[in-house]
Amino acid sequence: MKVxxxxxxxxxxxxEVIRKSVQSIIDFNNSGLSLLEISHRSIDFLEIIEKTTYLVKRVMNLNDDYSILFLQGGATLQFSMVPYNLMKKVAAYLDTGFWANNAIKEAKKFGKVKILFSGKEKKYTYISKNYEVPYNVDYFHCTSNNTIIGTQMKIFPKTSVPIVCDMSSDIFSRNLDFKQFGLIYASAQKNISTAGMTIVIVKKNILGKMKRKIPSYMNYKIHIKxxxxxxxxxxxxxYTSMLTLEWIEKKGGISVLEKKNEYKAKLLYNEIDKNNCxxxxxxxxxxxxxxxSxxxxxxxxxxxxxxxxxKENIIGLDGHRFLGGYRASIxxxxxxxxxxxxxxxxxEFERKFSS
Structure with missing residues (x-):
């Protein structure tokens, strides 16, 4: 049955990622062990994490100025880890949706937050380009793609302060100059892997400038070490992230996927715009x-x-509980x-029910 x-x-x-993942659970690399049973300090796993790190950098065209971390706690934990590590007094944020707003709430616990734009009054249906990032803030935080409402930043500001970006729902989907970002984080369960892991990509020279004592698990430098x-x-x-990154390269890289994603989105938006229902x-x-959406x-x-x-074996089309309507994640x-x-x-629905 096609779903x-x-x-x-x-x-x-x-x-193919699912097939290889399933095989690894049954027998990982003909070792007689399941991937779920191997030690996280074994040579087998160290090779996995080393290769995954290498692939992230290669796919995103990043050099060794950046460290790649594989953490837990989702993007939600990053809402606190970012200000814990980077905010001395004040940071600038864009309020472009539900998750961006949650990030702002957490940042306010660490210092002052300057909200450069909020789309709340217009129900987050657009993202302003008419804002400037102050030169004297500790960092600028944005959310590249807003999963719930269905908006996406197409351009990012030019600024001398570190840009921190939550890319949870569009990482690896389009070609960007990733070197413009000081820190990128993304929960894995959308374009990367299974739930339960978060990729953090951080430029090492923006760390270690805080006087506050940071708990070990919340400290990026300790995770890097x-x-x-x-x-x-x-x-x-x-491991599944590694397989997905291999699949991305086999498909031709981010640029090729970007064109396919643009085409899929164009087809669907065209239908929505012309459909009377x-x-x-x-x-x-x-x-x-x-x-x-x-x-x-x-x-x-x-x-x-x-x-x-x-009835047609389409699943996951219901909109988010805070918005309603429908949402097709492509x-x-x-x-x-x-x-x-x-x-x-x-x-077909239009043919049956359009007045």
Whole structure:
């Protein structure tokens, strides 16, 4: 049975990554052991984490000025780790959605937060470009892609202060100059791997400037010193990340995936815009290529549409509980044919119910 998986996270993974991951659970590298049984300090795992680190840097075109960490606690823990390590007195933030707002709440516990833009009054349906990052802040924090509402930053500011970016839902999906960022973090369960692991990519020279005492687990420098194994890491998720990065390179790299992602998003947005039954509320310049939100124009038809897409083995289309409506998450691993299939279902719904 073919299932079309539009879940926002945990989300669709490449089939070959799943197959190899399953085999590793049964018998890892013909060792007679499951990947779930090997020591996180064994040569086998150290080779995995070393290769995964190497692949992150190669895929993102980063040099050894950056350290790659594989931590736990999701992006939510990073909302506190970032200010713990980087905020002396004041930091600048963009308030572009639910998760950005949560990051702001945590940062306020460490110092003053300057909110350069908030889209809250307009329900986060657009992202302003008319702001300037002050030269005297400790860092600037932004969220590149807002999973819930479906907006995405297309450009990033030029600034001399470190840019910190939550890329949880669009990392590895488009080609950027990643050297413009001082720190990137991303929870794994969207475009990278299974849930339970967070990638942190940090430029080493922005660390170690705090006078406050930082608890060991919250200290990036200690994690760097310990090679991401200060405590037992998520072995399985790191291994699956390695497989996903290998898959990205096999597909031709981020630039190739970016073109495919743009095409998938264009097809789906075009259908929403011309379909008499649906609408998208996001400013066109800020529409996400990863998370496409849309709404029924007539909410009386909700039960009918829900029955139709669920009958067709489409899953994960319900909007976030804080927003409602619908959301199609079209990450790297989602096949084009799944997007086309959803479009055909939407067309059929229009033929049946459009007035």
């Amino acid at each position: 079309h998986n539009f879940n926002a996270g945990p989300s669709v993974l490449p089939k 310990n090679g991401s194994i200060l405590n037992t890491p998520n072995v399985f998720s790191i 649906f609408e998208n509320k996001i400013h066109q310049d800020d529409r996400s290529n990863m998370n496409v 849309f709404f029924l124009k007539d909410m009386n038809l909700k039960n009918e549409f829900n029955k139709m897409w669920k 990450y790297n691993a989602l096949p084009l044919k799944s997007v086309k299939f959803l479009i055909e279902v939407m067309k």
